[in-house]
Amino acid sequence: QVQLQESGPGLVKPSETLSLTCTVSGGSISSYYWSWIRQPAGKGLEWIGRIYTSGSTNYNPSLKSRVTMSVDTSKNQFSLKLSSVTAADTAVYYCARGDTVTTAIDYWGQGTLVTVSS
């Protein structure tokens, strides 16, 4: 059974860079694409972006200037960096797997709360 686990600081200061890593276990990171999605408290889901194991990326246009994603296939991990954060970036951040056959996001991590505050 594939499992995804987000890790990283739970508190980030305004104007700094949010960094999260997702570790994939129970399966290979290859042949899939990997996404980040966030959800502010009490609000809906927001797609941040995705990365393929080739390194190709697609980002939410509204976040594109601040987002960088990377993948390390040797460690079965992929990462998110979001720069110049503000309080509006406070949310639960989910990492998730996309299946290139079904084209669906089919496995999600449990989510990690990141708070932006001084």
Place this chain on the structure above:
Amino acid sequence: SYELTQPPSVSVSPGQTARITCSGDALPKQYAYWYQQKPGQAPVLVIYKDSERPSGIPERFSGSSSGTTVTLTISGVQAEDEADYYCQSADSSGTYEVFGGGTKLTVL
């Protein structure tokens, strides 16, 4: 930017049929996906490619598509189906993904 529109809430009695719609200009060109999210939990995929059901998802969940609107139908709603439901799809070029605003399903 591209948007998907869902009704904020839908209410049904147990055993009835719930229909949740999602509208977007690119839906005739792009597949839609549906996720169920219960409080404090990660979303769970219930429908992919407009109408396909993943293994393990009850048969009472079904999806359909017509023009710029896709619909998630839950037949014979059970109390355990009370949750938030989100549609997801891509912009017309398939460059980026978007989620609908979510619909809270209340089982009366």
